[in-house]
Amino acid sequence: MKQSHATALVIHDNWLNIAQQCPSPNYNERPDNEVSLLVIHNISLPPKQYGGPFVEDFFCNRLDVNVDPYFAEIAHLQVSSHLFIRRDGSVIQFVPFNQRAWHAGLSHYGGRDNCNDFSIGIEMEGCDDEAYSDEQYACLQQVTQSLMLAYPQVSRDRITGHEFISPRRKTDPGSAFKWQTLFSGLSC
Numbered sequence: 001m002k003q004s005h006a007t008a009l010v011i012h013d014n015w016l017n018i019a020q021q022c023p024s025p026n027y028n029e030r031p032d033n034e035v036s037l038l039v040i041h042n043i044s045l046p047p048k049q050y051g052g053p054f055v056e057d058f059f060c061n062r063l064d065v066n067v068d069p070y071f072a073e074i075a076h077l078q079v080s081s082h083l084f085i086r087r088d089g090s091v092i093q094f095v096p097f098n099q100r101a102w103h104a105g106l107s108h109y110g111g112r113d114n115c116n117d118f119s120i121g122i123e124m125e126g127c128d129d130e131a132y133s134d135e136q137y138a139c140l141q142q143v144t145q146s147l148m149l150a151y152p153q154v155s156r157d158r159i160t161g162h163e164f165i166s167p168r169r170k171t172d173p174g175s176a177f178k179w180q181t182l183f184s185g186l187s188c
Helices: 054-059 069-074 134-150 179-184
Strands: 027-029 037-043 083-085 091-093 099-101 119-125 159-161
Touching: 037 134, 054 083, 083 134, 119 134, 134 179
Parallel strands: 037 119, 037 159, 083 119
Antiparallel strands: 027 099, 083 091
16 A cells, blocks of 8 residues: 655654565574665566566565566575565565665675675665656655664765675666665755
8 A cells, every 4th residue: 555655754663654564584683783774776576567466475485486487586585675665656664674684695885795784675666777756766765864864874875776785796776776866855
């Protein structure tokens, strides 16, 4: 269900109030609960198809390999993110913010390896070369603003893309992602 973005975003007990909760088993304890990085990703399942239940199925280890041939290639992976922002601006949360979601994999940022240890991962429903929706940017701006207030070490210069923390293996959120649009909506 899409929430109105006029609703105040509140983080309570490490869950975002506007997010539909869909708990994933793919997380564990952070070795250090100091959240200091926000990582933006993209995902669509099957690739370049939007609106289905397959991202949720993937992050909850229940992806049906018979639905699409691509699913057989990825079904063995155990991954998650904290949040998933759909094309209509609705949000699903898979992992509480105080836990380590498995979104970044082999990664490096600011002299530190293993970005999952100190980051929050946000998946945008999309792909590298297709424009993201205005609703997604509006939601991402509000979510980012709330996270920056809750986690003061997350500043504008500590918001990055998967492509920048894993440059030899990842390309998301890609060339279609408008960083200036995100940053223009932040007051922190």
